[in-house]
Amino acid sequence: MKVNDRDFVGAMGKGLAVIEAFDASSQRMTLSEVARKTGLTRPTARRYLLSLTRLRYAETDGKHFWLTHRVLRLGHAFLSSSPLPKSIQPVLDQLAEGTKEAASLSTMDGPEIVFLASSVAPRMMAATINVGLHLPAYCTASGRILLASLSEAAIERLLRAAVSRKFTPKTRTSRQELLKEIRNARRNAYAVNDEELEIGVRSIAVAVAVPQLQKNFAMAVSVHAGRMSVTEMVARILPKLQSGKRSLEQVL
Amino acid sequence: MKVNDRDFVGAMGKGLAVIEAFDASSQRMTLSEVARKTGLTRPTARRYLLSLTRLRYAETDGKHFWLTHRVLRLGHAFLSSSPLPKSIQPVLDQLAEGTKEAASLSTMDGPEIVFLASSVAPRMMAATINVGLHLPAYCTASGRILLASLSEAAIERLLRAAVSRKFTPKTRTSRQELLKEIRNARRNAYAVNDEELEIGVRSIAVAVAVPQLQKNFAMAVSVHAGRMSVTEMVARILPKLQSGKRSLEQVL
DNA sequence: GTCATTTGTCCGCATAGCGAACAAATAGGG
DNA sequence: CCCTATTTGTTCGCTATGCGGACAAATGAC
Secondary structure (H helix, E strand, O other), X not given: OOOOHHHOOHHHHHHHHHHHOOEOOEOOEOHHHHHHHHOOOHHHHHHHHHHHHHOOOEEEOOOOEXXXXXXXXXXXXXHHHOHHHHHHHHHHHHHHHHHOOEEEEEEEEOOEEEXXXXXXXXXXXXXXXOOOOEEEHHHOHHHHHHHOOOOXXXXXXXXXXXXXXXXXXXXXXXXXXXXXXXXXXXXXXXXXXXXXXXXXXXXXXXXXXXXXXXXXXXXXXXXXXXXXXXXXXXXXHHHHHHXXXXXXXXXX | OOOOHHHOOHHHHHHHHHHHOOEOOEOOEOHHHHHHHHOOOHHHHHHHHHHHHHOOOEEEOOOOEEEOHHHHXXXXXXXXXXXXXXHHHHXXXXXXXXXXXXXXXXXXXXXXXXXXXXXXXXXXXXXXXXXXXXXXXXXXXXXXXXXXXXXXXXXXXXXXXXXXXXXXXXXXXXXXXXXXXXXXXXXXXXXXXXXXXXXXXXXXXXXXXXHHHOXXXXXXXXXXXXXXXXXHHHHHHHHHHXXXXXXXXXXX
């Protein structure tokens, strides 16, 4: 496959950036807001917004623009074309059912993790883990167990790439502390997150290697902090995660 | 807002079409396959695939291309920017828990329905309803209750637009039968689907109007056919759907 | 009401990306 | 196994596309 510099369509990246500009804090935006958020010029942002609107991926009232459910077709294209999310679902469901908590599968995407699948036991007032959600790796259990599988150099690079935001008073942000957490994770073969992302939520994660995809995944359970301590979480959840991991590696 | 024909970026539609070309039956494709499936010329398909690869939305082994989890960012942009999926989730969870079956929310997209949110009670070997999944309206309970809210002319048009495929021996496909089902749905304020999409799955749906969005939605529960008859489904599930509908309309 | 600032639109020009044409790879037939 | 037919992948000249500077309209400040 010979790839030439002329074989790139710049428009694609711009259009996708415009879609990604929308999030919980920017549900409806004027073209100027989109331009600012994406770094595009105003005329450019305008053209892309109008194009998305024409294609029914967005709607407008003449002033503000917002995404439509048609955008879901895109995510669905991945979910239905990728074998992993499908085979993992029963395992996560069982895990969620067995623990009465929220189970998820995620993987590394730059310095962040992405959720590929999740299952919540309906009893919890679920801190809904949305498929496609990106979170910083450094302050999540899943992120730490994924980082633990990388070389020291790669870890350094990714920790530096992420701005270490203090989401809660308990968030670890110093390079020292984070490296220690990651080394612990590597030694124990599990990682934890104790209310570092959100007060009231603790998580525990193990790694799942998928040789066919040459990629690592993290399987995690998030628990309501009021329901168990970190020690209890390790004692009660970890064995279930490990057996889930075994049944998953069986399937794959 | 003045919209000029020059304000459209053709590249956007092509790029998005390339992403949407991937699905369960086409997980990995050569550029020629993508060209055929999208109707683009081969050089064009190539440029878009290479661009997507460069942007990390796709990967390639030099011959085949496939999507990466990065495209989930797009769907997530909608899910996190749209208030509806978030406020509906607890209602669906409660419905799934109360019935021990699968609950979903969907809306009309052309002659199809799209799932915006879902919740499965982990006990069922869930016919996983993926968010973003599109199904023909004519052979789903949700689709029929949504069609029922339209004018006769609009219904005619949408039924004609959809190719009436016989998914199972029980699938209703004639215009006559379908119109009858839809009129029944309108009169009863609920619609059913009795193994017409998949043997072993029955569903029941009610409509939820959201005036702020000027749009109708369908809330449905799908049950394992072995667990209840259509009559039982109406008797046992419909009241729960109706109360879910009330609590949803409260929230909105 | 006037001016300053921000937001939205137009249009001439450069170039990005189109596809006809060519080349390489694969399949089929004797 | 070689030769041919067909399919798949790549190049490159030309032109339509889409860029952004410049202008206009709207909003806000005083």
